[in-house]
Amino acid sequence: MASSIGRRFASRTARQLRFYSTASPGVRSLGVVGAGQMGLGIALVAAQKANVPVTLVDASQAALDKGISFAEKLLAKDVSKQRITQDQADSARSLLRPTTSISELGGVDFVIEAIPEIPHLKFKIFGDLAQICPPHAILATNTSSISITKIAAATTKDPKDMSASSRVVSTHFMNPVPVQKGVEIISGLQTSKQTLDTAVEFCKQMGKIPSVSADAPGFLANRILMPYINEAVICLETGVGDRDAIDAIMKNGTNVPMGPLQLADFIGLDTCLAIMKVLHTETGDSKYRPSVLLGKMVDAGWLGKKSGKGFYDY
Numbered sequence: 498m499a500s501s502i503g504r505r506f507a508s509r510t511a512r513q514l515r516f517y518s519t520a521s522p523g524v525r526s527l528g529v530v531g532a533g534q535m536g537l538g539i540a541l542v543a544a545q546k547a548n549v550p551v552t553l554v555d556a557s558q559a560a561l562d563k564g565i566s567f568a569e570k571l572l573a574k575d576v577s578k579q580r581i582t583q584d585q586a587d588s589a590r591s592l593l594r595p596t597t598s599i600s601e602l603g604g605v606d607f608v609i610e611a612i613p614e615i616p617h618l619k620f621k622i623f624g625d626l627a628q629i630c631p632p633h634a635i636l637a638t639n640t641s642s643i644s645i646t647k648i649a650a651a652t653t654k655d656p657k658d659m660s661a662s663s664r665v666v667s668t669h670f671m672n673p674v675p676v677q678k679g680v681e682i683i684s685g686l687q688t689s690k691q692t693l694d695t696a697v698e699f700c701k702q703m704g705k706i707p708s709v710s711a712d713a714p715g716f717l718a719n720r721i722l723m724p725y726i727n728e729a730v731i732c733l734e735t736g737v738g739d740r741d742a743i744d745a746i747m748k749n750g751t752n753v754p755m756g757p758l759q760l761a762d763f764i765g766l767d768t769c770l771a772i773m774k775v776l777h778t779e780t781g782d783s784k785y786r787p788s789v790l791l792g793k794m795v796d797a798g799w800l801g802k803k804s805g806k807g808f809y810d811y
């Protein structure tokens with residue numbers, strides 16, 4: 498008798514598992530919040546590679562206009578270099594839908610936030626996304642350094658209610674998104690396995706190579722990269738070498754495509770400073786102290802390529 502109940506239970510569980518796996522919605526539409534250098538790249542690659550419609554939200558109409566015109570330039574360049582056909586470019590462009598209204602994310606299956614690296618802004622957006630997006634939607638962040646557990650906690654006032662926090666994960670794309678293959682996938686304490694698996698699968702659909710890492714300050718990529726950049730700025734600040742010597746020795750001596758100071762300009766000096774501050778405060782370890790010069794350059798508004806001036810002029 499017991500074994501027949503056991504068999505019935507086992508077969509019902511197997512049926513349910515089959516039902517859940519086929520009913521589990523694939524990612525048929527994407528929302529991206531923030532149309533800056535990362536958000537725009539993520540939206541474009543999702544349209545091109547995963548072939549999904551992308552609702553691209555930014556608080557600024559000017560940022561959306563600039564982003565869409567940049568996407569059109571990138572697509573035209575791909576056509577002129579015969580990497581894609583005109584039809585493929587037109588199809589990718591038609592999948593991008595820019596808007597200033599976050600409430601238009603009410604129908605998406607997956608959303609990726611790429612607004613500035615400012616904790617209270619991210620926490621507010623995730624509280625909003627939990628209300629606006631459908632109950633099955635994955636809520637991903639592109640944060641470079643903010644704890645995924647903290648971002649997930651911001652989705653609810655009741656920590657026992659994990660209906661939204663279990664759907665929060667990080668998909669940390671690398672810059673420039675159309676070029677860099679790697680993406681870091683990070684779970685918070687609340688993230689469910691299904692959320693993690695969906696994020697890994699969707700990043701693969703976008704043609705990326707995911708690496709899974711833990712929710713620790715800086716995760717993997719920035720834990721290693723940012724102290725390297727910060728040390729290069731300290732070398733400049735203390736006169737160990739000038740800008741060109743620092744970049745040249747690393748470029749020519751370690752076969753990287755650009756030196757650390759130029760790379761910092763490309764990433765954005767404000768982003769580099771914000772990440773160093775997180776590493777420093779979260780670990781309490783003085784080895785992560787941000788360079789004074791880096792802080793001064795951010796105070797001056799010299800943020801690198803995006804502001805036209807950093808260690809180099811653009």
Ligand code: NAD
Nearest residue numbers: 531532533534535555556560611612613614640641672764
């Ligand atoms: P960015 O400054 O280029 O773009 C941010 C965009 O967000 C801007 O267009 C801004 O108008 C918009 N925005 C600001 N507040 C908003 C809001 N409340 N709602 C909607 N839009 C809003 O920044 P970025 O370099 O693209 O970085 C975005 C995120 O990606 C950050 O968390 C950053 O740490 C991370 N990241 C950056 C890099 C990099 O190399 N730049 C690499 C990996 C991850």
